[in-house]
Amino acid sequence: MKHLLDLMRKRQSARTLFDPKKKIAKKDLKKILEAGRWAPTAHNMQNFEIIIVDDRKILDAIANIKNPISLTFVRENYKQLSFSKEELKQKGTGILGAQFPPSWRKPNITEKDIARDDHNSFMGEEIKSSPVLAIVLYDFTKRAPASEGDFLGAISLGCVMENMWLMANSLGIGFHILSALSEGAIEKKLRKMLNIPNNMKIAYSFRLGYPVTSEKYLRVRRPVNGFIHTNAYTTK
Numbered sequence: 030m031k032h033l034l035d036l037m038r039k040r041q042s043a044r045t046l047f048d049p050k051k052k053i054a055k056k057d058l059k060k061i062l063e064a065g066r067w068a069p070t071a072h073n074m075q076n077f078e079i080i081i082v083d084d085r086k087i088l089d090a091i092a093n094i095k096n097p098i099s100l101t102f103v104r105e106n107y108k109q110l111s112f113s114k115e116e117l118k119q120k121g122t123g124i125l126g127a128q129f130p131p132s133w134r135k136p137n138i139t140e141k142d143i144a145r146d147d148h149n150s151f152m153g154e155e156i157k158s159s160p161v162l163a164i165v166l167y168d169f170t171k172r173a174p175a176s177e178g179d180f181l182g183a184i185s186l187g188c189v190m191e192n193m194w195l196m197a198n199s200l201g202i203g204f205h206i207l208s209a210l211s212e213g214a215i216e217k218k219l220r221k222m223l224n225i226p227n228n229m230k231i232a233y234s235f236r237l238g239y240p241v242t243s244e245k246y247l248r249v250r251r252p253v254n255g256f257i258h259t260n261a262y263t264t265k
């Protein structure tokens with residue numbers, strides 16, 4: 030049990046370039062997908078398909094898709110940022126500002142500001158450096174009974190994500206979620222490029238690889254008594 034909790038504590042986002050020459054061994058990829066396979070899903074509907082992209086030409090084509098970051102994302106992100114390690118530790122939620130481009134770290138950000146720090150180019154480099162990019166498709170025809178809106182389906186996809194993430198990290202493989210590939214223009218282009226059927230939507234994508242740096246970043250969580258309510262909800 031200690032081992033499992035250790036693994037959960039150490040699991041982390043690999044927001045870094047990967048060594049493109051270090052491939053993911055087939056047997057390791059198989060283990061990661063096997064972990065996803067055994068994830069719990071609502072009504073055991075297994076409402077997902079996964080496209081594994083390891084062809085360099087396709088990876089480069091995906092990396093080159095232009096997808097400017099939305100102003101709404103950057104503005105809402107700003108409200109949740111911490112500007113020092115002390116602030117982040119105290120809040121226990123959110124992300125350190127230093128992990129984002131400089132223009133994202135100022136109030137009243139404009140379109141012009143974000144155009145200066147081209148989000149696309151850094152995400153593109155991350156994708157180009159990845160030996161594997163996995164695209165997880167949400168199949169909305171495989172909905173659990175009486176789950177209109179399919180909140181349960183979304184939770185199921187999260188279970189698949191966590192199983193694969195833990196397995197990847199246990200094998201020493203970096204894992205990085207990229208939500209941006211599920212949105213707007215980029216999703217539209219990917220649908221065409223990867224032949225994604227109409228009854229499916231890109232839920233999330235993740236890159237796998239061996240990080241080129243072993244740099245650690247501050248990871249925080251609320252304490253257990255920050256979210257536990259005994260017998261009834263109490264305002265903290």
Ligand SMILES: Cc1cc2nc3c(=O)[nH]c(=O)nc-3n(C[C@H](O)[C@H](O)[C@H](O)COP(=O)(O)O)c2cc1C
Binds near residue numbers: 205206
């Ligand atoms: C549903 C979901 C979407 C996420 N999307 C992104 C993303 O687009 N880019 C990214 O760098 N991290 C993404 N993350 C990672 C979270 O930001 C990260 O898990 C959180 O900050 C805690 O850091 P840790 O994973 O290192 O513990 C996502 C995580 C989840 C569960």
